[in-house]
């Protein structure tokens with residue numbers, strides 16, 4: 397494995413077996429009400445599509461979710477038989493790749509259906525051979541058709557059209573919030589949308605709803621109940637939980653934590669570790685200033701370790717002087733500003749630190765662990781952004 401570590405020592409290790417275990421655990425939570433679509437968009441949340449898409453398939457995933465047609469084409473090259481859902485839809489000019497690579501796109505605008513139809517006809521596709529998931533906006537106001545605008549879209553799936561309505565999709569935008577009232581309202585709107593689909597004489601096989609928070613807060617049964625009324629099967633779309641993080645819910649959300657969530661805390665395994673090495677160690681006298689603009693001043697004679705990681709690798713600048721990384725199994729504070737390609741740790745209290753020592757930026761070393769939630773809290777963001785900002789120059793290595 398060491399041979400794969402780039403000569404500049406800043407890399408990410410991906411434990412694909414943990415990703416597979418997480419998929420299997422989450423599938424058991426969804427069953428028997430729902431199946432899973434593994435969200436591998438944005439380079440698998442920065443964990444590498446190349447490593448994670450095949451791992452999802454090995455664990456039993458039949459569906460993968462990507463952002464764009466470009467990612468869909470990349471996923472198809474890795475997973476010949478998976479169903480691949482392009483969740484942000486196809487753009488003008490992308491229909492040909494959708495048809496050629498047998499992608500399923502989410503659609504909610506007439507022009508998106510035009511794009512697919514034209515490409516299908518150009519390639520001589522048979523009637524009903526191009527699968528579409530029609531998104532209904534049930535309250536997020538992001539993407540999706542309005543409930544009162546479904547009819548003209550539904551007429552596009554008639555006999556003779558190359559398009560097939562394979563699924564109806566919506567996104568639950570507050571499954572981690574309040575008392576579940578918003579989600580309840582969204583599901584009510586969804587059911588009324590499905591009535592319209594049925595009334596138009598169209599049948600979709602899949603009802604495609606919800607993220608990690610929806611799954612772990614126990615929504616699968618409610619969604620399954622709606623799907624059963626319409627003879628549909630449910631797909632739930634976890635992302636974050638597949639990568640080993642349990643979503644955090646509003647405090648006071650639960651009278652008592654549901655069993656699935658308590659088990660998720662025990663069973664989900666982090667997939668990614670981000671590491672670097674000590675480049676060198678120097679001793680400085682009291683009064684020495686560290687880094688750009690001297691925002692840190694040594695309060696005593698100190699030992700400082702230089703690291704090969706900076707904000708161009710995705711280490712948030714807001715962590716400077718406010719966060720610790722792991723070396724020799726202990727937490728060492730980041731001192732001074734984080735530079736583009738480097739950062740400095742105070743290792744005064746940690747004996748023996750020397751050039752070449754492995755430093756954990758995110759992950760576990762000895763008894764200590766740093767999570768993406770820890771980074772996010774100090775950087776003022778969310779774990780999704782921490783993961784997806786790990787830069788492309790940081791090698792992803794399967795372990």
Ligand SMILES: *Cc1c(COP(=O)(O)O)cnc(C)c1O
Nearest residue numbers: 435483567607608633634635636
């Ligand atoms: C990203 C995304 C998900 C996954 O969300 P998590 O909170 O990471 O589980 C599910 N559905 C859609 C439409 C998404 O864009």
